[in-house]
Amino acid sequence: MDLANYPMPWLSRDEIREVSNEAQKIHDDIAAGRLIIHLHAHDGHTTVAVGTYPGGQSIHLHGENHLRQTTLVYDTTAEALRDFDDLYTDAVRPGPAPATETEQGAAAALAGTPAAGAGAPREAAPAEPVPPRTETVPVYAADPGDHEALLGEFLDTHGEWEKYRPWDETTIANHESLTLRAEFVHETGPRDTAWAVAPYESPVGERIWHATATPTTPVEIMRTLLDSLASENAWGQGPDSKITEKTLAEATRPLADDGWPQNTDGRCMNWTAPASEPAGLRFDAFAAQRPSGVLPTWTLWGGNTADRPTWAIHLSARAPAPLLQDLTFELAQGQGNRRLRNPRPLRSTPPTARPSLQSRAVAPGPPAATRKR
Structure with missing residues (x-):
């Protein structure tokens, strides 16, 4: 030594x-x-x-x-x-x-x-990579997965979307109508924004609603958001509309059907996972009254606590109820993989x-x- x-x-x-x-x-x-x-x-x-x-x-x-x-x-x-x-x-x-x-x-x-450069009597066959041992868990407790591959898969399967990369660290997927947009930042911290999606009234019109997601969000949930964005569910409520009890019921029906407990904490309504893995949906009534504000109205989260989650998706007040229902259904019923x-x-x-x-x-x-x- x-x-x-x-x-x-x-x-x-x-x-x-x-x-x-x-x-x-x-x-x-x-x-x-x-x-x-x-x-x-x-x-x-x-x-x-x-x-x-x-x-x-x-x-x-x-x-x-x-x-x-x-x-x-x-x-x-x-x-x-x-x-x-x-x-x-x-x-x-x-x-x-x-x-x-x-x-x-x-x-x-x-x-x-x-070893590299070492002589050998015969060429050794390349070792087969050993896949990591994984377990099947509720989707909200799954590992993040490959978001780069998810973006490529989305663009490959949705021909009406075009790829645009204005900077090395950012890729933008634009719908051919120029009224739907998904932006992906390739290098971010675990609590930063990796995805930002939004529909617009017209190619030069105002943004209707928007959503953001962290890079730690399980790809299965992020895939649901992108697929719902690419469907007719992308269009939200009108500029003068308000969230009603009917909107809340429609958006959260999958959680209620799956037995997720619901409680009210001050201005927020919370639905939490009935299993031991922490996850939930939060609705902020204060933010819902200010659609143009910076606070998110809807937050899907998993891991740790709602205030400091492992992953989170934030949506603004006018996010459409059918799209929210797609996400809450995946949250309640979806499954994913996690390293054992x-x-x-x-x-x-x-x-x-x-x-x-x-x-x-x-x-x-x-x-x-x-x-x-």
């Missing part, structure tokens, strides 16, 4: 082994599904991430490969996600970070794939950072690892 070139030369040989052993345990927990990574980011120097041991605590991770370490430990996933988002803001991306070159090389070696999660952690409590070591492993100075309560 070349101690002189080790990235943290202030560590002793035994401490270096301890850092590497801890990094290997974290890698194994992620690979085995015992540690679920929710978000990752690049802090300007290395990769950071936030994850949860199912049934256990949530942690912040710092570093890559043999330097990956636990830096913060939380009792709740919501607090860990909130702090991570506050720390890394626009750099945050959903899911785990792509495998490093070292991890790819190790995986290739374990699979028996010859091991219900039991590796041990009763996940590894917690030791201040005396972690402060030296991450950076000299005050301890980097603290316990959040």
